[in-house]
Amino acid sequence: MTNETTAATEDAAPRLLKIAEVAEELGLTARAVRYYEELGLLKPAARSEGSYRLFDDDDLERLRFIRGLRDDAGFSLAEISRLLEDEDARERNRERFRTTTDLGERRKILLDALDRVERQATSLRGKTERISAMLDEVEARREHLQRHLADLEAGREPLHPPPTTGVPVLAEPSHAQPAHEEARS
Amino acid sequence: MTNETTAATEDAAPRLLKIAEVAEELGLTARAVRYYEELGLLKPAARSEGSYRLFDDDDLERLRFIRGLRDDAGFSLAEISRLLEDEDARERNRERFRTTTDLGERRKILLDALDRVERQATSLRGKTERISAMLDEVEARREHLQRHLADLEAGREPLHPPPTTGVPVLAEPSHAQPAHEEARS
DNA sequence: GCTAACCTTAACGTAAACGGCAAGGTTCGC
DNA sequence: GCGAACCTTGCCGTTTACGTTAAGGTTAGC
Numbered sequence: 001m002t003n004e005t006t007a008a009t010e011d012a013a014p015r016l017l018k019i020a021e022v023a024e025e026l027g028l029t030a031r032a033v034r035y036y037e038e039l040g041l042l043k044p045a046a047r048s049e050g051s052y053r054l055f056d057d058d059d060l061e062r063l064r065f066i067r068g069l070r071d072d073a074g075f076s077l078a079e080i081s082r083l084l085e086d087e088d089a090r091e092r093n094r095e096r097f098r099t100t101t102d103l104g105e106r107r108k109i110l111l112d113a114l115d116r117v118e119r120q121a122t123s124l125r126g127k128t129e130r131i132s133a134m135l136d137e138v139e140a141r142r143e144h145l146q147r148h149l150a151d152l153e154a155g156r157e158p159l160h161p162p163p164t165t166g167v168p169v170l171a172e173p174s175h176a177q178p179a180h181e182e183a184r185s
Numbered sequence: 186m187t188n189e190t191t192a193a194t195e196d197a198a199p200r201l202l203k204i205a206e207v208a209e210e211l212g213l214t215a216r217a218v219r220y221y222e223e224l225g226l227l228k229p230a231a232r233s234e235g236s237y238r239l240f241d242d243d244d245l246e247r248l249r250f251i252r253g254l255r256d257d258a259g260f261s262l263a264e265i266s267r268l269l270e271d272e273d274a275r276e277r278n279r280e281r282f283r284t285t286t287d288l289g290e291r292r293k294i295l296l297d298a299l300d301r302v303e304r305q306a307t308s309l310r311g312k313t314e315r316i317s318a319m320l321d322e323v324e325a326r327r328e329h330l331q332r333h334l335a336d337l338e339a340g341r342e343p344l345h346p347p348p349t350t351g352v353p354v355l356a357e358p359s360h361a362q363p364a365h366e367e368a369r370s
Numbered sequence: 371g372c373t374a375a376c377c378t379t380a381a382c383g384t385a386a387a388c389g390g391c392a393a394g395g396t397t398c399g400c
Numbered sequence: 401g402c403g404a405a406c407c408t409t410g411c412c413g414t415t416t417a418c419g420t421t422a423a424g425g426t427t428a429g430c
Contacts, residue, residue, distance in 0.1 A: 072315035074259015
């Protein structure tokens with residue numbers, strides 16, 4: 001409670017947290033955090049004298065990133081791992097880019113970065129499009145219902161015809177690979 | 186191969202498929218389809234004389250819906266189950282709505298429907314927002330890289346400063362419930 | 371300098387989402 | 401009316417993403 005680690009006269013305190021503090025802060029469990037480290041999604045950050053894991057703000061950011069991808073986007077940890085690797089590669093590329101003046105080299109770095117970015121975008125776009133299509137439909141439905149309800153409460157006649165029937169949205173064959181050959185003539 | 190089931194003189198053939206055909210069509214496995222039925226996501230549709238599962242177009246739609254939610258939106262089958270139940274309830278509500286003329290009853294049905302729809306929307310909005318925020322950032326990055334590359338290939342000076350550093354996007358505390366008490370006693 | 375609270379690794383357990391196999395019944399073309 | 405191909409219901413195996421002890425070291429308050 002009465003804890004002020006900010007030694008005003010010393011160096012800028014790095015604000016290192018132990019695993020339970022991190023977990024509480026992010027709404028995760030200590031086990032999950034260790035597991036992410038186990039999978040290589042997270043670098044140990046630092047260890048105390050007695051080998052306690054210590055996390056800095058960057059670690060927190062990274063964990064927030066992981067949590068967001070997991071909870072909100074429904075990515076698997078394997079997919080998240082790829083995204084994080086792409087992020088890391090991006091960082092490294094920026095370094096390499098800065099430390100070279102060779103134009104061909106720079107071009108290669110940029111092309112690699114572009115490739116990664118396009119893969120990321122493709123990975124995300126499929127999800128977004130489907131989900132927002134559903135959202136649009138759901139919200140249209142909500143507005144319809146609200147109008148209907150307003151009509152009813154105003155004693156008006158409900159003349160709004162109910163929209164389409166059946167299962168909503170989703171019809172495009174993003175997967176529709178009717179298997180392989182099959183030679184259907 | 187020389188198979189035309191459309192008996193032009195008989196009734197409108199319901200076009201029932203066996204499980205392997207369904208699986209192939211949708212890019213799933215027979216096991217997965219049985220599993221979905223096991224979980225109650227799907228009604229048997231129909232059974233042949235020898236209790237073979239037979240699927241109609243509505244089943245196909247429903248399965249496409251499930252697959253889309255699973256693959257594209259990253260929903261768990263439990264979440265999908267809820268969404269489907271809401272859909273089913275919606276259908277039933279429409280029936281109930283049509284078969285009653287009681288205004289209070291109708292109002293209750295509409296309020297229930299509105300509630301479900303709002304829950305669906307909330308469930309979807311979190312996902313969409315996070316994912317499209319990421320997408321925006323990724324695409325901004327792509328455009329930056331493309332400009333950079335174009336400059337380089339045109340022999341121009343790359344004056345574009347690299348954008349932000351560190352882990353991208355995601356900072357809002359949609360989860361950030363700093364875990365209130367400890368009260369586990 | 372003791373001890374309660376927290377941490378470590380190691381190991382096993384579990385729910386979800388199927389994969390795969392066994393043992394047997396069903397379809398269907400010939 | 402028969403065999404190959406497909407289907408059925410079990411039931412056990414597997415991967416993912418952790419939960420849960422177990423058996424100890426570490427920190428921090430008093």
